[in-house]
Amino acid sequence: MTTPVQATPPGWSHARAAWTMVAVTLMWSIAGVVTRQLTGAQGFEVTFWRSFSTALALLVILPAWQGPRWFRAVHWTNKALLLSGVCWALMFTAFMLALTLTSVGNVLVTMAVGPLLTALLARLAIGHRLPVRTGWAVAVAGAGIAYMFVRQFNAEGALAGMLVALGVPIGGAINWTIVQRSQAHGERVDMVPAVLVGALISTLATLPLALPFAATPADLGWLALLGSVQLAIPCTLCVLCARVLKAPEVSLLALLEVIFGILWAWLGAGETPGNEVLIGGFLVVGALVVNELLGWRSRQAAPRIQTLEPNIGD
Template identity: 70%
Template sequence: MKLTHTKAVFMMVAVTLMWSVAGVVTRHLQNAHSFEVTFWRSFFTMVSLLVILPAWQGRGVFRAMQWTSPAFWISGVCWSVMFTAYMVALTLTSVGNVLVTMSIGPLLTALLARVFIGHRIAPRTWGAIALAGLGIAYMFGSQVNVAAGNDGALLGSLVALCVPMAAAVNWTVVQRSQAHGEKIDLVPSLLVGAVLSTLLTLPLAYPFVATGPDLRLLAFLGLVQLAIPCIFSVISARVLKAPEVALLALLEVIFGILWAWLGANEVPSAEVLIGGALVIGALVGNEVLGWRSRVRQRCGPTPVAIRPSSLE
């Protein structure tokens, strides 16, 4: 699937929209909680990928997987960490604390891409990363202060830190493999991540208490909230730079707040609205400036009119 830069941006926006439904969906679960939610979500993601991958890439997709490629396994482990660490962190500290910790993802991604790939980070992207990080921190700063006195808050933050770290490594691995001309399809590594997350959380999820409606909602999460958008995110990362992918991924926070507002009657505070405006402004500004830069490069330098000298 070949994408232009603009189409890749819109695809990542759609990805964050699908990622963001997890919060509002889990509000409607009856009995399932914590590790059981993580287990069933990863399990249904694994089942979905076992169906989607051969239907999309043919029955030989599993034989064609790059089982000997380090990049393939690194990406799979990163997906497993991201699938698992977020839910574990939520069991230890507040949602706000987790999200503030995750907001450093774009900065980590930019630094890794600069060190290991040699990407030049445009000043506009650095500015957007800083502004978006401030917006996320402002939205949930009060919640972090409440959790500061909790002994579990530090451990929860350290677990949450695994999510942006794994994401930064994952996007960097994807782009490094592309930059070095390696013909490696990292989309199947999603399956490795789902399998690892399922196996890791299985002992912690027992005994199962999920009801039939719970399982239907968790199956929806496995397919629509993880399997499909994660495939699209890998495809987008073939076109977008790693820091840009991470920056766009922050939209998940904004969409998640809107879903909770519309679907669970959780009205956002003024701090959330102001912080969300900063995040969206940073993303829009970064994309608009990038689009103008690409237009100028395609059109070339503006010709300068030569006026005749007054002495002629």
């Protein structure tokens, strides 16, 4: 997630931000197991109620967090904010639909390619240089996803679910690129209001497709939990964490969602991950971890090289 440059939250140490980010991934990871508890709501209705609950939760969180005048402080006419909201709406819709079509493991591993797709799009759209290590990571992760696709080609719903799940990392990559271009031109995008815009767009777009409603009272409770605890609250906390942690740290900690999510679905819904998920997931997550660690090491070494250069001729 890309956040506007703001002051570090008072009293937030690095350790506190890191542990908060772990808690964020735990909250994100409950989506699959909670969805498996639904008995009446299906398809677009699941997305509708989750997005509606997210919007309600953020309408409570934003004034509590940023003050009663938060609405006036947001530049609602900013095109980047609106486009970011459209991307969030795509991500919300694709994620929940994918969970109704295929296993939690398939969805989470497919989503995990997001940082690599973002790097590719940034190279094409705004000229960011793509390091060799990232190119190799894209190739390895792509092989992992391809393996999952091929192995489950004839599995009912699996292929469709993974194709729909690709909408999440694609939407995320476009979202990041939009925000970066906007900030490069001096326009900051506040990501939490952008999430609110996305929730509202998703709610309105899926309402006609969700009718007639079939959700039970228990379903509504589960979906309200997703909208608030699984999405609105962790998204807000992630913004705070990103002001303290470095981008590679956030990316690496965010990968815990894949592990936690598959574990919750296994323990809470009996979804034992298949070999194709384990092998494909190992390739995808492994490629991401190695890429981030090498990038981190490179960035850490750069200042030392620059410091030593003036002394080479002494």
